[in-house]
Amino acid sequence: MFAKSMLALVIIDMQRWMFRKPERLAQVGGLLPAIGSLASRFTHANLPIYDVVTIHRPDRSTWSGLMLKYDYSCLIEGTADAEPVEGYEAPAAAIRVVKTQNSAFLHTNFEKILHADGVTGLLLTGVFMDGCVALTAADAAQRRFDVACISDGIGHVDAKMRRPMEEWLHQMYEIDQIRAVDAPL
Template identity: 80%
Template structure:
């Protein structure tokens, strides 16, 4: 079964002008796919990064630089303006870049009968790319929706896309090319 995964569409992720400028470009693809998936009763997973203020979930670099972000209950962790998870979406909370690390995501996908993931959200050269690699290593078929994924750095994005294709045969396609 096919599933849509929407990763980290949260305010903090779009805190710089270069990143916030991407919201208007990726939201139409995400919203369109989410609408189709909801109408077809196909699984949708809304993935968010949430950290605890006591540092128990912080990454190595957050601790090293004493830099808090995406703290539960803060505006940083809220959805970016313009994005609203579909009501049918299952929420997955993560604390690491890959959705598969320290979560029950793989168990949830298997229980739901999911075999193929369409990945959207942010960032190709971050959480989306690392999730794609981890999914492929867990034998899920993976497709990245190029017009539904943002990036931190365009050169790093291209490198990640190339690496994912060479290592795992993960393709980048436009949302309109998904046969639903």
């Protein structure tokens, strides 16, 4: 799958607001070792790392449809909600990509950045399998990137939805789930 790919590590939405509920916060301790070990391996191999974050403007101009419908603000620039979750620090060499929608490709220049960096394969980590990670994975596959999800480096909102999302990604886009230790570099 990745034999001829220029790989990049993508870390999605490791922000405080994403872990505001106890069942989500409980996942952080399991995600950080996988993300950290991959980040270290990518850094040592001098391969690109992208730290993707969701940040909205307080003036509502970047809010999603549901945020507007329910008048619910979150991940507003400059607030604690938008800061990294405790225990996570973006790798020093990581390139920051700011998004306002679930997919890292929607209304961003992420695809252009990846092409400029010569990236053809993505290893995805972060949150959530039943949210931003899955939608980014599907969009990446449709843009002809080789994609794999790092199963032990991805959290979920609803444990019951995780497996169906993984199966959907595999059936629709041939995106596999692999463990961090098995990631090709």
